[in-house]
Structure formats: structure tokens, C-alpha cells
Amino acid sequence: xxxxxVNQEKITDIDALIKICPFGAMENKNGILEINASCRMxxxxxxRGPEGAVVYVEDEVVKVDKSKxxxxxxxxxxxxxxxxxxxxELIGKARELADKVxxxxxxxxxxxxxxxxxxxxxxxxxDEVFVYDNEMLKDFxxxxxxxxxxxxxxxxxxxxxxxxxxTIGRSLAPRVAARFKTGLTADCTVLDIKENTDxxxxxxxxxxxxxxxxxxxxxxxxxxxxxxxxxxxxERKAEASGRIIxxxxxxxxxxxxINVLSVTKKQKEHGISEAEIIVAAGRGIKSEKDMAMxxxxxxxxGAEVACTRPLIEAGWLDSKRQIGLSGRxxxxxxxxxxxxxxxxxxxxxMNNSEYIIAINKDEKAPIxxxxxxxxxxxxxxxxxxxxxxxxRVKEA
Amino acid sequence: MEILVCIKQVPGTxxxxxxxxxxxxxxxxxxxxxxxYDLYAIETALRIREQRGGRVSVITMGPPQASVVIKEAYxxxxxxxxxxxxxRFAGSDVLATSYTLSQxxxxxxxPDLIICGKQTTDGDTAQVGPEIAEYLGIPHVAxxxxxxxxxxxxxxxxxDMPETVEIAxxxxxxxxxxxxxxxxxxxxxxxxxxxxxxxxVKMFTLQDFEDRDEKSYGLNGSPTKVERIFPPEVNNDRxxxxxxxxxxxxxxxxxxxxxxxx
Numbered sequence: 121x122x123x124x125x126v127n128q129e130k131i132t133d134i135d136a137l138i139k140i141c142p143f144g145a146m147e148n149k150n151g152i153l154e155i156n157a158s159c160r161m162x163x164x165x166x167x168r169g170p171e172g173a174v175v176y177v178e179d180e181v182v183k184v185d186k187s188k189x190x191x192x193x194x195x196x197x198x199x200x201x202x203x204x205x206x207x208x209e210l211i212g213k214a215r216e217l218a219d220k221v222x223x224x225x226x227x228x229x230x231x232x233x234x235x236x237x238x239x240x241x242x243x244x245x246x247d248e249v250f251v252y253d254n255e256m257l258k259d260f261x262x263x264x265x266x267x268x269x270x271x272x273x274x275x276x277x278x279x280x281x282x283x284x285x286x287t288i289g290r291s292l293a294p295r296v297a298a299r300f301k302t303g304l305t306a307d308c309t310v311l312d313i314k315e316n317t318d319x320x321x322x323x324x325x326x327x328x329x330x331x332x333x334x335x336x337x338x339x340x341x342x343x344x345x346x347x348x349x350x351x352x353x354x355e356r357k358a359e360a361s362g363r364i365i366x367x368x369x370x371x372x373x374x375x376x377x378i379n380v381l382s383v384t385k386k387q388k389e390h391g392i393s394e395a396e397i398i399v400a401a402g403r404g405i406k407s408e409k410d411m412a413m414x415x416x417x418x419x420x421x422g423a424e425v426a427c428t429r430p431l432i433e434a435g436w437l438d439s440k441r442q443i444g445l446s447g448r449x450x451x452x453x454x455x456x457x458x459x460x461x462x463x464x465x466x467x468x469x470m471n472n473s474e475y476i477i478a479i480n481k482d483e484k485a486p487i488x489x490x491x492x493x494x495x496x497x498x499x500x501x502x503x504x505x506x507x508x509x510x511x512r513v514k515e516a
Numbered sequence: 517m518e519i520l521v522c523i524k525q526v527p528g529t530x531x532x533x534x535x536x537x538x539x540x541x542x543x544x545x546x547x548x549x550x551x552x553y554d555l556y557a558i559e560t561a562l563r564i565r566e567q568r569g570g571r572v573s574v575i576t577m578g579p580p581q582a583s584v585v586i587k588e589a590y591x592x593x594x595x596x597x598x599x600x601x602x603x604r605f606a607g608s609d610v611l612a613t614s615y616t617l618s619q620x621x622x623x624x625x626x627p628d629l630i631i632c633g634k635q636t637t638d639g640d641t642a643q644v645g646p647e648i649a650e651y652l653g654i655p656h657v658a659x660x661x662x663x664x665x666x667x668x669x670x671x672x673x674x675x676d677m678p679e680t681v682e683i684a685x686x687x688x689x690x691x692x693x694x695x696x697x698x699x700x701x702x703x704x705x706x707x708x709x710x711x712x713x714x715x716x717v718k719m720f721t722l723q724d725f726e727d728r729d730e731k732s733y734g735l736n737g738s739p740t741k742v743e744r745i746f747p748p749e750v751n752n753d754r755x756x757x758x759x760x761x762x763x764x765x766x767x768x769x770x771x772x773x774x775x776x777x778x
Contacts, residue, residue: 122735123604145579145606158579161607161735199679259682262646262655287677291658294643298614298650303739306610306641324748326527326638332745339739377655377687381672384681397777421777445640454777464748475775477768483756493771494756501761502768509769513778 122178124166126153130173140168181338186279186317189340192218193278194246195269195293196229197286200258201237205353206284208244210346212354214282215245217313226250226278230268232258235366242360244353249364250276256374259383260288262295264374269296271369278341279317285345297343303336304343309350309472319344324445329464348393349451350472390424391448392441397423398452400443400470401431404459404480404499408436413503414458420510426450428466444469459499462487479503517570517666519561520627522617522648523554523589525582526638550585553633555592555701560663560694561631562593562702568666571595573625577605577616583717590712591704598624602721607735610639614647616733619725621652624718628688629671634659634695642693649691656691657684661698 131137134153138146145158146165155174165174192214197204207227214225224247229238231253238249252268269292273281283293285307297304309331310322318335319342325332336342392398399418405411411425418425425441432442443450444466455473460466462478462485470476471490478491479499488494495502528547561572573596574589576582586597600620608616621627630652632645642658649656662674664683675682676695686692722728730736757767772778 143579144581145603155603156579157601157603157605158581159603159606199677261684262649262657266650287659290642291646291656294610294614294641294646295650295656297643298611298647301611301739304610304643305740306643320743325640325745329748330745331748333743334740335743336739337741377690378657379685381683381685383683386679386681421772454772454775468748477771479768483758488754488756490754491756492754493768494754495764495768496756496758497761497764502765505762506765506768509765510772510778513769513773 122161122176124155124159124161124163125175125177126155127172127175128152130170132170137165137169137173140165184338184340186340189277189279189317191224191226191276191278192280192282193226193228193272193276193341195281195283195289196227196241196249197284197289198229198231198234198237201231201234203237203240204284204286204348206286206289206346206348207241208353209348209351210282210284211241211244211246213311213346213351214280215354217280217311217319220313221279221315221317223279223317224248226276228252228269228272230254230257230265232256238364239360242362242364243356243358245357245361247362249362250367251364252367252369254369254371254374256371256376259380260292261376261378261380262291263376263378265292266295266299267373268369270299271367271373273300273341275367280313280319281341281343282311283343283345285347289345293343293345300339300341302339302341302343303334304345305334305336306345308344308346311344311346311351318342324468347449349449392424392426392443392450393448395424395426395450396453397421398426398443398450398455398470398473399423400426400428400455400457400460402428402457402460402466403430405431405436408434410500411436413507416507417456417458417503417510420507420514421454421456423454423456428460428463457487457491458503460487461485462490517564517568517629518625518627519564519570519572520621520625520630521554521557521561521572521574521589521594522630522632522645523558523574523576523585524551524636525549525576525578525585526551526636548581548584550588551633551636551638553635553637553696554585555633556694556696556698557631557633558589558592558594559699559701561629563699564629564663564666573598573627575600575617575620575624577601577608577613577620580719583719586717587712588704590715591709592702593705593708597715597717599717599719600721601719602733604722604730605734607738608733609738609740610641610643610647611739612733612735612737614644615651615737617644618648618651619727620720621648622726623720623724626689630654630689630691632691632693634693645691645693652689652691654689654691655686656693657686658693659695660692661695663698
């Protein structure tokens with residue numbers, strides 16, 4: 121049990137102490153300092169206040185036996201057996217973490233008619249793939265999928281579980297975390313592991329303005345989700361290694377109050393998430409007709425066009441083309457940002473791109489902090505000529 | 517029909533900085549608003565009520581000041597508001613927050629349908645909805661982009677999946693999280709503001725819950741711990757070029773050629 125205890129007699133200036141709290145959680149009640157429900161337990165009052173005025177006390181808690189939890193598990197994200205590529209990226213990361221603490225790498229693969237697909241996972245450095253193949257797992261429905269996950273965790277007792285932050289993963293992982301009353305850190309961008317098997321999870325917080333390093337020190341399993349294209353997938357090995365373990369579960373645990381009536385494939389569209397080259401436009405574009413030069417630049421480079429939020433709000437592009445925290449995360453080989461100042465909400469969605477060229481008038485623009493190649497100049501003076509240049513090179 | 521919407525008060529801005537010396541957040545605690553995604557959830561609830569009748573309640577957890585967002589919900593047409601506020605809820609992570617809300621929900625009502633926004637703008641995790649559903653032992657579906665039919669004992673919704681559009685029927689009680697743009701949220705009305713001026717916000721503390729063990733809440737009930745916070749790193753391997761437009765575009769061309777993009 122951790123709590124803050126106020127020692128009134130050690131407070132010299134009650135109002136000065138109140139001012140230390142950034143959340144307005146301290147009140148002066150007739151000369152008595154009280155902490156109210158606004159408290160975030162940031163402990164600033166403990167550190168900055170007069171010595172001993174506010175103290176943080178922690179009781180001894182029952183420690184989890186970490187040695188009983190072994191292995192780094194990856195949830196195999198798929199739709200009707202088609203494995204989502206984030207799975208391979210996570211296997212790569214899992215292998216790296218596992219090698220540091222000498223743990224095995226596991227995969228959990230559930231669905232219907234997936235047996236033959238499990239083989240593929242053995243080419244990426246997995247020790248054991250646990251396959252739950254059942255007709256009732258054909259469509260993703262939360263209760264049976266959670267039940268299978270629970271069965272897997274109880275059987276294998278993995279120390280760490282990594283789940284892709286896909287539509288399914290973001291729905292399933294929290295459900296499993298709550299069932300085991302354990303921690304789940306969403307959208308991690310960096311993962312590492314300590315000697316004591318504590319997973320070090322780093323994720324952007326407050327719209328990407330700060331980074332937070334999070335651990336789950338006294339609960340197992342430790343769970344994290346990672347977005348697609350944040351980690352790097354390992355090379356596929358020609359030789360398969362590891363083994364497949366077929367598991368079954370009682371059918372009465374697979375009941376659901378959800379009935380999937382239909383699943384319709386969406387029109388395959390050229391999305392920005394998969395694009396290798398992206399030309400991104402921002403508020404530097406003065407009017408909608410000027411988007412023509414952006415499209416032409418994208419055209420000569422074989423790129424997809426993306427943009428920042430203001431252009432979506434102006435209705436110039438479809439919201440699927442928005443990069444950033446409220447849009448999509450992209451990781452192309454090349455991105456050229458045109459007239460984008462680079463607010464963190466935007467850069468958080470693209471700063472893992474392999475190469476970033478930024479064109480912007482304002483040399484103080486934050487985009488230049490993430491760009492590999494920063495061009496200080498007016499897009500209207502640069503892009504049309506650049507298009508001509510590229511055409512000439514291609515013709516030569 | 518009983519509908520409950522989970523809402524949250526979030527900072528009005530995400531412009532926060534880390535004090536490089538103390539490593540503490542520099543944040544103005546005053547400026548706050550309702551999580552924008554919650555407006556879509558409230559609107560969805562109100563539309564369902566218009567069709568089927570019943571009551572719409574909102575629930576939030578936070579400091580006493582968070583009652584502001586409940587008042588705002590009243591101005592949109594919400595019937596009831598519940599605020600869970602206790603110093604012992606301080607420092608809650610996703611799990612403790614979900615648990616607290618589920619305890620609050622069990623205390624006050626027995627909703628047929630719980631609606632959450634897709635995520636918050638401060639935490640950005642999109643995890644609280646599914647975790648509440650787990651604690652209540654009810655099914656949930658996320659990414660709902662359309663309500664197709666509201667039946668007596670179930671709801672038919674359309675979900676936006678990356679490659680597919682899925683239609684599913686879920687029996688009550690259940691929880692859904694809705695995409696933005698499911699409906700255009702209505703603006704708070706001045707008339708309703710006057711009407712609901714004296715409407716109370718029900719307040720509950722830990723003492724009111726079924727589980728009164730302090731260890732389940734706040735910092736103590738949170739398995740995750742923030743070890744440190746720091747500013748995002750900047751890319752040091754970078755070059756900046758200035759000059760006349762012709763020079764600059766030629767340099768980009770050379771670079772693109774060097775990187776084998778053309």
C-alpha cells in the first residue's frame with residue numbers, strides 16, 4: 121500500500137506548499153493541509169516541499185515469483201489465416217528480448233483451418249507455436265478468443281506477451297490483461313528487458329510530446345501492444361525450426377453472445393500504411409488546386425499522397441490519408457514532407473520513416489528536427505522544378 | 517432501455533513539456549475539456565434513446581472538477597451523471613481505472629448498453645472500454661462505425677476492420693466503442709443548460725463500492741509503473757540546406773538519385 125501522509129507540524133508555509141502541486145490537489149482547510157481527489161500521485165510535494173511535510177509511505181507487498189513465468193509470447197494476428205506482417209516484426213523483437221534473458225519464443229495462433237499456416241512461423245525463429253484450431257474461432261469474437269488466450273497463458277505461463285496494435289489486437293489484449301489483472305502498455309515504440317525479466321516499455325504520451333518508460337514490476341504476464349511498422353521483421357530463413365503444438369479447449373468455453381452476420385472485403389485501395397514512398401502535404405499548400413503539384417510529384421516518384429490534419433479538416437483529402445496520432449502511422453523508405461511544420465502529433469506518425477526529406481520555409485520549424493535532409497525554401501519555388509528534374513533524370 | 521456512456525475530462529491541450537532538470541511534467545492543470553471522442557459516444561446514445569426511449573447516463577472518474585464534463589453532457593440531453601471521485605483513485609493506470617469504473621457501474625445501474633469513445637486524447641490507449649467489459653463479464657465490440665438495428669434484446673452494428681467491414685449482432689448487456697463520425701455530435705444547447713442547471717451530479721467514493729479494499733484502486737491497484745518520462749529524441753544525423761530554389765531542387769534530385777529512388 122502506497123500513500124501520502126501529511127505532517128501538518130512540519131509545514132512552514134501552507135500556501136507555498138499548495139502552489140507546488142500542478143494539479144491543484146492541495147487545499148488549505150482552516151490552516152490544515154488536505155489532499156483531495158485531484159491528486160495524481162506525482163509526488164512533487166514530497167520532493168519539493170519542506171522536508172517531512174508530505175511523505176510517501178509504501179507497505180511491503182507480496183512479490184510475484186518471476187521465475188515461474190518464462191518465455192516471450194507473440195499473438196499471431198490474422199484474418200482468415202492471412203498472417204498480419206506485424207506478427208513477424210514482433211517475433212523478431214521477441215527473439216531479441218528472449219535471447220537476453222535466455223527464454224524461449226512462443227506464438228499463439230488461434231482460428232479455423234489455420235494448421236498449414238502455422239508452418240510459416242517456424243521460418244522466423246520461433247521455438248514453439250501453440251495452435252488452437254476450432255470452427256468456433258473462425259471469426260474474431262471476443263469471448264472465445266479471450267478464453268483461448270486464457271487457456272494458453274495458464275498452460276505456458278509466459279513472462280511477456282506481445283500483441284500487434286491492430287484492430288483485433290487492440291480489442292483482445294486489454295480483455296486478456298484485465299482477466300489476469302495485469303499491466304498492458306499500448307503502442308510501445310521501444311522494448312527492452314531487464315535481467316530480472318521486467319519488460320522496459322517506452323511509449324509516447326500526451327500526444328507524443330513526451331515519452332514514458334513503463335514497467336510492470338510485480339505482475340505477470342507483462343503485456344504490450346506495438347503498432348505495425350514500428351519494429352523490424354527478421355529475414356525469413358529457408359530452414360524451418362521449432363515445433364507446432366496443437367491444443368484444444370472445451371467447446372463450452374467458446375460460447376459467445378456475438379453473432380457475426382457478414383464479413384465483406386473492402387475494396388483494395390492504395391493505402392499510405394503500405395506505401396514505400398510518400399509525398400506528404402501540409403498547411404504550406406495555400407489552396408486546393410495547388411494539390412495538383414503534390415499529386416504530380418507523387419506520380420513521378422510512384423508515391424502515395426498523404427497529409428496533415430488541417431488538410432483533412434479542409435476536406436481536400438480523404439481521412440485515410442492523414443498521418444499522425446489521430447491518423448495513420450507510416451514507415452516508408454522515403455517521405456518528402458511539403459510545407460509541413462512538423463507538430464509532434466504529425467511526426468509521431470512518421471518519424472520511423474527510413475529517410476525523411478523536409479521542405480519548409482521556416483528554418484525553425486520542428487520538422488527539421490526529424491528530417492534527414494532539410495530543405496529551407498518555398499515549396500512553390502522548389503516542387504515544380506523538382507518535378508521537371510525528376511522527369512529529365514528518368515528520361516535519360 | 518438503459519444506456520450508459522463512459523466519458524473523461526482530458527487536458528485542453530497536449531502541449532506539455534518535461535522539465536529537463538526534475539523530469540516532471542510541466543502542465544497547466546486548469547485548462548481541460550471533455551475527451552472529443554466521447555462526444556460521438558454520447559451522440560450515439562442519444563440517437564438510440566430517440567428511437568427506443570429509455571435513459572442515457574454518463575459516468576466519469578476524476579477530481580471533483582470533472583463534474584464540468586457531466587454538466588456538458590446534460591446540455592447535450594443526457595439524463596443522469598455519475599462522478600467517481602476519491603483521493604485513493606489517484607495514480608490509476610488503465611487497469612485500475614477500468615476496475616474503478618466497473619465498480620461504479622455495478623453500484624449505480626444495470627445498463628443494457630455501454631458506449632465508449634474510441635480512445636482518449638491524453639492516454640490514447642483505447643483499452644479502458646474492453647477492460648470494463650471484461651470486469652463486468654459482458655461482450656464488447658470495438659470500432660463500431662454504424663448502428664444498423666436496435667432490437668429488444670440485441671443490437672446490430674457495423675464494424676470497421678482494416679480489410680473488411682463486419683456486421684455483427686450482440687446481445688445485451690454489452691459494450692461498444694464507437695468510431696468518430698458515427699454521428700455528428702450535437703452542440704450543447706443553451707435551453708438545456710438552463711433546464712439542467714440544478715440537476716445534481718451523483719458522487720460516489722471508494723466507500724460506496726462493493727470492493728472497498730484500497731489495494732484495488734489508484735496507484736496501489738495499478739500494475740504498471742512509470743519509471744521515467746523524457747522528451748522525445750531528435751534525429752541528430754541530419755543536414756539542413758539553404759539557398760536559391762534552383763540549387764535546392766537540384767540537390768534534392770541528386771539525393772533522390774543517390775538513394776536510388778529515381
